[in-house]
Amino acid sequence: MGQEEIVFCRGGGCTAKLGPGALAKVLEKIPKTKDPNLLIGYEGSDDAAVYRLTDDLAMVQTLDFFPPMVEDPYIFGQIAAANALSDIYAMGGDVKTALNIVCFPEAMDLNILGQILLGGSEKVREAGGVLAGGHSIADSDVKYGLSVTGTIHPDKVFANSGCKEGDLLILTKPLGVGIVCTASRMGEASDAAMDLAVRSMTSLNKYASEIVRRYRVHGCTDVTGFGFLGHLCEMLGDSYSALIYRDSIPFIPECEAYVEEFYLTAAAQRNRNHVGDKVEFAGCGFALEEILFDPQTSGGLLVSMDREDAAPALEEIRKLGLPCAIVGEIRPKEEKAVTVK
Known part of the structure; x- marks a missing residue:
């Protein structure tokens, strides 16, 4: 063109x-x-x-x-x-x-x-x-x-605010598409990274939604412009806190290198400014922080589900072919809304 x-x-x-x-x-x-x-x-x-x-x-x-x-x-x-x-x-x-x-x-x-x-x-x-x-x-x-x-x-109806203490959190798509698209505009994204980003963004959440409906879901949202942490904080409201497993977060692998090259977005900074004071990062590098604040386009579902249902539901979701994981759990209200460690 x-x-x-x-x-x-x-x-x-x-x-x-x-x-x-x-x-x-x-x-x-x-x-x-x-x-x-x-x-x-x-x-x-x-x-x-x-x-x-x-x-x-x-x-x-x-x-x-x-x-x-x-x-x-x-x-x-x-x-x-x-x-x-x-x-x-x-x-x-x-x-x-x-x-x-x-x-x-x-x-x-x-x-x-x-x-x-x-x-x-x-x-x-x-x-x-x-x-x-x-x-x-x-x-x-x-x-x-x-x-x-x-x-x-x-x-x-899956309201985003229905999560319960003890629930596990499932994320059905990888994070990092905002970072990858930024790197792509600079001509620096690899074909593999961009291919995975496009495959994730064009994949309908229809199939993951149909799977989780067969289980005890208490809260659900899709991760889009406010990033993983922004949408998670909306789910938690003033009632609960969440522990996020830093080593379980699914993301496009090249994202860490792109963050080190500062292929970042203004929207991620707005997300950090909005909810950053609600989050405690324990032993997390700057790259993972940025991935968790990164605005997603057509991102995955973030599902708060009965603890016993999470593993079998995830097994089904994995068959859809995108990186996904159990990424955390819902806890009683603490000083910080989210702890990542």
């Missing part, structure tokens, strides 16, 4: 999200909606809204869009769609319909837009959903994503 490649990908994905601190200040000023059928709204930092329609049927709604983080428009479309669809799976729901959200420069080749939409539509079909339309506007930069509607039983 020559010159257009530079314009197409300036660095995006979930690194483009507003910082969690700034977002929280805005949202706290918005009046809360009081409706007994709104089972989950935005006040709990959950991944999607859940609205009860009947005693045995609820609707799950979400939307997500962002600028490209890879040069290939087809792969970008796949990643953006997988990321948006993920919020339905993080709630334990099933995808039904999706609408495209498109921002595109009028002067750019429309074939590029066609490839983005093709990649997105294929992921919607893989999810078992129907692409039902969308909305587009002319913009100075490319942005793409989906508004997604799913369904779920009202009594089977």
